[in-house]
Amino acid sequence: MLKKYFLALIVVFFVFECHAQQQDWQTYYEASGMIATPRYAETMRYIERLDSVSAAISTGSFGKSAQGRDLRYVVYDIEGFNTPAQIRKAGRVILLVQACIHPGESEGKDAMLMLLRDQVVSHAYDSLFTQVSLVFIPIFNVDGHERFGAFNRINQNGPVEMGWRTTAQNLNLNRDYLKADSPEMQAWLGLFNTWNPDFFVDTHTTDGADYQYVMTYAMEISGNMEKGLTEWQKNAFIPSWEKRMRQAGFPVFPYVSFRQWHNPRSGLVSWVGSPMLSQGYTALRNRPGLLLETHMLKPYQLRVEATKEAVLLTLKILSEQKNQLEKAINQADEFTASKAFREQSFTTKYTIDMTDSVMVAFDGVAYKHEKSDLTGGELFTYDNSHPETFDLALFDKVLPEKQIQLPEAYVIPVEWTRAIEKVKLHGIRFFELTDTLTIPVQCYRFTNIDWKKNPYEGRHQVSKYAYTMEEKQVTYQAGSIVVPTGQALARVLAHLLEPDGDGSLLEWGFFDAVFEQKEYAESYVMEPLARQMLDSIPALREQFEAKLAEDPGFAKSSWAQLNWFYRLTPWWDQKYMVYPIGRITQKAVYKEVLMKQPVR
Ligand SMILES: [Zn+2]
Known part of the structure; x- marks a missing residue:
């Protein structure tokens, strides 16, 4: 049958x-x-x-x-x-x-x-x-x-x-x-x-x-x-x-x-x-x-x-x-996903070593190099009926340009929805906080940042920046997500969330809002306060004068000067220029966070 x-x-x-x-x-x-x-x-x-x-x-x-x-x-x-x-x-x-x-x-x-x-x-x-x-x-x-x-x-x-x-x-x-x-x-x-x-x-x-x-x-x-x-x-x-x-x-x-x-x-x-x-x-x-x-x-x-x-x-x-x-x-x-990976430094950007090359045979074609009498520019013209093999220097050695130490986990505050959405889209594993959580984390505080003038892929990319790293207690609201680096997609995660990551969300402008100063001091409020500060803090005058001497733009701008004083008052926005993603670097803290989670 x-x-x-x-x-x-x-x-x-x-x-x-x-x-x-x-x-x-x-x-x-x-x-x-x-x-x-x-x-x-x-x-x-x-x-x-x-x-x-x-x-x-x-x-x-x-x-x-x-x-x-x-x-x-x-x-x-x-x-x-x-x-x-x-x-x-x-x-x-x-x-x-x-x-x-x-x-x-x-x-x-x-x-x-x-x-x-x-x-x-x-x-x-x-x-x-x-x-x-x-x-x-x-x-x-x-x-x-x-x-x-x-x-x-x-x-x-x-x-x-x-x-x-x-x-x-x-x-x-x-x-x-x-x-x-x-x-x-x-x-x-x-x-x-x-x-x-x-x-x-x-x-x-x-x-x-x-x-x-x-x-x-x-x-x-x-x-x-x-x-x-x-x-x-x-x-x-x-x-x-x-x-x-x-x-x-x-x-x-x-x-x-x-x-x-x-x-x-x-x-x-x-x-x-x-x-x-x-x-x-x-x-x-x-x-x-x-x-x-x-x-x-x-x-x-x-x-x-x-x-x-x-x-x-x-x-x-x-x-x-x-x-x-x-x-x-x-x-x-x-x-x-291993501890060994986290313990070595992770390269977020590479550069080519232009001092070291190998000779290779390259199957090119004959070509001419002229000066264009139309544009005045360099003009290369190729003749593919004349194949020619060139012995050329190939620069293929790559060096780390920027490296970082991965944390145990990242925390993305619930309000940064677009960053959370990206983590989900890439299939990266995470868990959500069911309650408010206050923990010590590492944060990037930017001291300088600028953007490219022209759009690229519909965004204005960051062109330069500088930051310092600080440890602080941060309270995260329920719904914030904790993303462990102990997973196979840790490299994707690091590139998304580390500011230095090639193609990072910061670089593409996803966090631009934190670089906007939203509160200002009126000059007639700030000026008398600045005078009081100069009188009561002797070292301040020295710093102010040094800044005037070294920064001509600052010396010319009364607004920048008063803002400089504003920055030192308790009214100043403590979240201004602070990257909102927290890095949990202490193993004990991460363990504690895990223990507070309901069984999944
Ligand atoms: Zn293509």
Whole structure:
């Protein structure tokens, strides 16, 4: 009986497969002769067709864009599972591939539709998919994608029409990973928290100088990730992937910039990916991120093929390295949550060591450097019919620029709702105070701060600041949250809440209100008081005169002078310039806070 049932199933499966193969499975891109990329509706239609003939595919929505479009994702699991728990239980690792975060850069979408089709229709990669399941976002920035046209990428060689770089709110999603202002990124974080993929690929097209490589790439191996994961990327993934990309006809090079804009011979500079960027952000979450950047001047077809190969080889290496990667990730998560991690200093900002470089061979093209008689500026022109290999200095050593000691936990007062919301969005673990709590914490008191003149990503970033650290008793109201650093997402947490964190909430202006003086003293009230203060505190006159002598702006402003006296009176706002996030640094205090919590 069982045998008969099984045979019938095979027959059904066979008929089904034949039917699938008989259909025209060309993608929109292929049907166009490899020059055009499909719109949102067409892309989703093709995915639905694949879904309708394959039990291995499932699709879903992870949220809505600002204009109300569905943010779609596709799962390919060879057993048809569609939850991370089922997939992990089946022993597979999860690869997240994302396309069209910058919709004008659509190679990832076209490459992945073909890759999925090859697997669904021809079972081309069964051996890889027994080890790895795929989550694919065909179009991340859907609103930008539908701002479709032929004139969206002036530097780029195809496709014939394409989407626009930013969202409908004119935000660049690839600057939004940490601050998560856009509804699209907030939705993405939800997807990432749910799936917690083991490896992430973000597909792009780069502008910049011309060279021979169809594709460059970035991975975070400069020391900003945990040691074991860095080693795995450096020793297991990259050499194997680079070698196979070369064998497949797509030699690759790290995504670097020239020391001097457009000038290869000036040398190459590497960097640490900021957490506002995709691969920089996943690095904070202990997940390797591979940034793919095809080159804008190469034909679209070549760029799509390189992207498809890059993802396939990633699948291949993950299938071979599954156990090693899982082990490295688990160790990195455990270490980040450990006491040992808290006890070492955490680097919040890196800088490049411009005194130390290695020589590398760079496959560039001949170029000319002239002075423009139109603008008077420097003009570099490239001749890609003359490939040339340069021996160049690569500056890839990274040094810590700012470091801090992590506390046991942070406390976010209940009224700082936007900061609490960010902690939640990133899936960081916390608990809420059920009652008022007064505890000793460390606080940053700012002594100086300024902002950039022009907006960046819809915000005026902090341009410079100085602070001192002080210990004080603070009362937090019920509903305030305590966020322990003893968790796998401690790196994300530190970047959000430490003022020095690259891409911190402070840097993006989320706490600007505390830098506003809200009460003022009238001059006819303050002046007699200032005179009294000078008479009764002898040292004050000396300090006042010193300030007059050293600060010409102060000497000229009667307002600033009276405010200087106001600052020393009991009427002065004690919360002015004080960063509202508290740092619980004493273990005993943290223990006490924990003990006061109801059992969770
Ligand atoms: Zn891009």
